[in-house]
Amino acid sequence: MWAFEKTFYQIYPLGFCGAPQRNDGKLGHRILRVIDFIPHLKKLGVGAVLFNPLFESEAHGYDQRDPRTVDARLGTNEDFKKVVDKLHKAGLRVVLDAVFNHVGRGFFAFRDVQEKRQSSRYCGWFNLNFGGNSPFNDGFWYEGWEEAYDLVKLNLKNPEVREYLLDTVRFWIREFDVDGLRLDVAYLLDHGFIRELRQVTNAEKPEFFLFGEALFGDYNPLMAEGMLDSVTNYECYKGIHSSINSMNFFEISYSYNRQFGSEPWCLYRGRHLLSFIDNHDVSRIADRLSGPENLRSAWGMLFAMPGIPCIYYGSEWGIRGRKEDGDWALRPTVEKAEWNHLTEFVKRLVEIRNTEKALSYGGYKNVQITNHQMVFARECDGETIYALFNLEGNPWTFRGDYLWGMKRELFRDERIWLDGSYTLPEYGVAYLK
Numbered sequence: 439m440w441a442f443e444k445t446f447y448q449i450y451p452l453g454f455c456g457a458p459q460r461n462d463g464k465l466g467h468r469i470l471r472v473i474d475f476i477p478h479l480k481k482l483g484v485g486a487v488l489f490n491p492l493f494e495s496e497a498h499g500y501d502q503r504d505p506r507t508v509d510a511r512l513g514t515n516e517d518f519k520k521v522v523d524k525l526h527k528a529g530l531r532v533v534l535d536a537v538f539n540h541v542g543r544g545f546f547a548f549r550d551v552q553e554k555r556q557s558s559r560y561c562g563w564f565n566l567n568f569g570g571n572s573p574f575n576d577g578f579w580y581e582g583w584e585e586a587y588d589l590v591k592l593n594l595k596n597p598e599v600r601e602y603l604l605d606t607v608r609f610w611i612r613e614f615d616v617d618g619l620r621l622d623v624a625y626l627l628d629h630g631f632i633r634e635l636r637q638v639t640n641a642e643k644p645e646f647f648l649f650g651e652a653l654f655g656d657y658n659p660l661m662a663e664g665m666l667d668s669v670t671n672y673e674c675y676k677g678i679h680s681s682i683n684s685m686n687f688f689e690i691s692y693s694y695n696r697q698f699g700s701e702p703w704c705l706y707r708g709r710h711l712l713s714f715i716d717n718h719d720v721s722r723i724a725d726r727l728s729g730p731e732n733l734r735s736a737w738g739m740l741f742a743m744p745g746i747p748c749i750y751y752g753s754e755w756g757i758r759g760r761k762e763d764g765d766w767a768l769r770p771t772v773e774k775a776e777w778n779h780l781t782e783f784v785k786r787l788v789e790i791r792n793t794e795k796a797l798s799y800g801g802y803k804n805v806q807i808t809n810h811q812m813v814f815a816r817e818c819d820g821e822t823i824y825a826l827f828n829l830e831g832n833p834w835t836f837r838g839d840y841l842w843g844m845k846r847e848l849f850r851d852e853r854i855w856l857d858g859s860y861t862l863p864e865y866g867v868a869y870l871k
Contacts, residue, residue, distance in 0.1 A: 439667060440531065441618065441647040442710045443798045444485030445741075445788045446748040450718045451492045452499055453769025454751055457511035460497050469512040472521050476528050478775035483788035484749065486531035488620060490718055492518065498765065499535075500622065501542030501588050505606050515613065522614050533618035533647060534610060538603050539626050540582070540589040543574070548590050552576060562596050583623070594628040603631075604638050611642045624650025624660055624669065633664050649712050661709060671711035671745055673697070678715055678739050679726045685829055687812040690739065691804050694814060698744040698802035706744075707801070713745035715753070718768055722750075722759040730756075731865045734783055735827050738867035741787040742816065742825035744802050754784040790848050790869060796823045806838060811862075815840070823848070824870045828862040835861045846871045 451457075455468035469492065479487065491499025494507045508518045522532050541548060547560035555578065556568055570579030573587050583589040592599050610616050619639075621627060627650070639646040649668035650660050657669045674693050681690035697706045715723040715736050723736055733756070740747050751757075755776040759768040775781075791797045800816035800823065807813075810829040813836060815822050828834040841856045848869040862868055 439647065439710070440645055441486065441649075441667065441746060443792075444531065444746065445483065445791060446486045446488050446533070446712070446746060447479055447482070447484040448488045448490065448714075448717060448748055448750045450490040450499075450751070450769040451512055452490075452509070453718075453766065454772055455512060456771035457509070459766060461495060461509065461511060463510055465510045465513070467513040467517050469508065469517050469521055473524050475772075475775065476524060476530070479530060480528055482749075482754065482781075482785050483792055484530070485792075486533055486617070487525055488533045488535070488748065490535045491537055491622075492534075496542040496544055496588065500537050500540070501544075502537055503542050503544035504546070505537070506609055519614055522616065526615065531617040531647075532614070533620060534614075534616050535622060536607070536619040537622045538592070538594070538631070539623045540591045543588060543590060545590065548580075551578075563593055563599050564590060565593055583626075594631045600631055600634060604634060607635065607638055608642060611639070611646070617643070618647030618649070621648065621650040621666070624666065625652050625655075629659070629665070632660070632666065636664050636666075656705070657709075657711065658705065661706075668710050668712050668746060671697075671713050674711075674743065674745075675714055675716075675720070678736055679723065682732045682735055682829060683726075683728045686809050687807050687827070687829070688809065691807050691812055691814065694743060694802055695804050700801060700803065709744075710798075711745045712748055713740055713743060714748045714750065715740050717748070717750050718765075719761075720768070721761045722753055722757055722768065724753065724756045724758045725760050731831070732829060733780060734865065734867050735829060737780075737784055737787060738825065738827060738869075741791050742797065742814070742823070742869065744800070744816070747787075747791065749784065755781045786849060794821075794823055794848070794871070795819065796821050805840060806836060810834075811836070813838075813840075821871065826860065826862055826866075826868040826870065828864065828866045831864045833861050833863050833866070835859050841870075 455471050492512055493502050494504040494509050495502045508515050525532050547563045550560050551558040565581035567579040572579055581591040583591055648666045650666045652669035653672045660666050660669050677690040677693040681687050755778050796816045796818040800818035803815045805813040805815050811834050812827045815824050837859045841858050841860050844853055845856050847854050
């Protein structure tokens with residue numbers, strides 16, 4: 439599967455392109471700005487772009503009115519086809535954010551229910567009660583996503599709903615030639631629907647990538663045979679920044695081993711979960727960490743761990759944004775990419791992962807752990823990469839049998855002689871091969 443070997447780059451287009459926060463209906467060709475960003479993506483070395491919702495919606499994209507028409511604030515379907523074509527010509531895959539659990543109140547079928555009530559042919563598309571009322575005083579109750587009534591929950595048990603959504607996916611593949619989908623709130627989706635979706639995408643396009651949003655708990659049911667290729671690894675997202683802030687590497691090493699270690703009880707050995715340190719729903723990593731000195735450790739852990747690393751736009755140069763300041767604080771407009779020491783460091787991480795098979799397919803093993811220091815190994819086809827981290831403001835010397843003889847220091851791309859020890863600088867990160 440191509441996705442297992444790529445680094446993803448996530449763009450929230452309504453924010454990235456500077457669209458109004460509410461849909462004003464005015465056509466703006468803002469999505470074309472992504473084309474100007476392609477040189478940055480190529481320089482960074484990423485292999486796929488994940489677009490959060492870009493279809494016609496009320497406000498933030500997840501309240502969709504029409505999943506087959508690009509939001510007027512972003513442009514037209516022809517505009518997006520140009521963007522996809524340019525990305526493909528640059529060697530980048532394209533993945534869309536698919537919102538199948540709910541729609542906005544402006545969705546055509548819900549508007550028909552508002553107008554015709556019990557006489558609407560679309561009543562079965564939603565979970566309705568005409569003996570109740572909604573917070574919007576519709577004169578009937580409907581199920582909203584987690585009681586958010588601007589998001590009307592679809593009835594995925596209804597064959598007409600399923601076929602409408604599956605036809606929408608066929609349209610995306612045939613019209614835009616997309617390479618994969620992220621399933622929003624996949625943890626709530628009907629598993630029978632996901633299996634049908636898998637069959638449709640397999641028939642439409644070989645190696646079409648399907649991954650889903652999953653929070654905590656057991657991810658295996660969503661990745662069963664005939665289901666999804668991957669899910670979002672929220673457990674390790676939380677563990678990375680939490681272990682750094684608490685100066686306790688035992689927390690994240692436990693999660694890594696629990697998920698990917700060699701013991702029979704490890705949950706996801708051989709799986710490729712989507713890994714991240716921030717995204718459009720959570721505070722930026724630059725704000726999540728207690729200090730900027732450990733940003734390199736967070737990024738180094740992301741790229742060394744098993745999984746598919748995903749960069750949220752702007753975080754590679756240190757954009758800040760706090761969840762408590764509202765969702766749009768996490769989704770700023772970007773006029774142009776910035777390039778600084780952090781961007782250069784992330785670029786090197788992408789380069790290393792692009793060339794080292796062990797970081798895409800290797801197993802996982804804890805090697806050395808203290809509260810403030812950690813070493814783990816990734817091994818594939820007889821080659822082993824050791825990832826070393828130091829959270830202290832002083833150099834730290836690692837010692838062990840694995841540190842004997844000639845090694846290659848991947849960041850400096852040079853051969854070094856190790857006599858059983860290796861010293862990391864303060865807040866240092868190293869990959870040794």
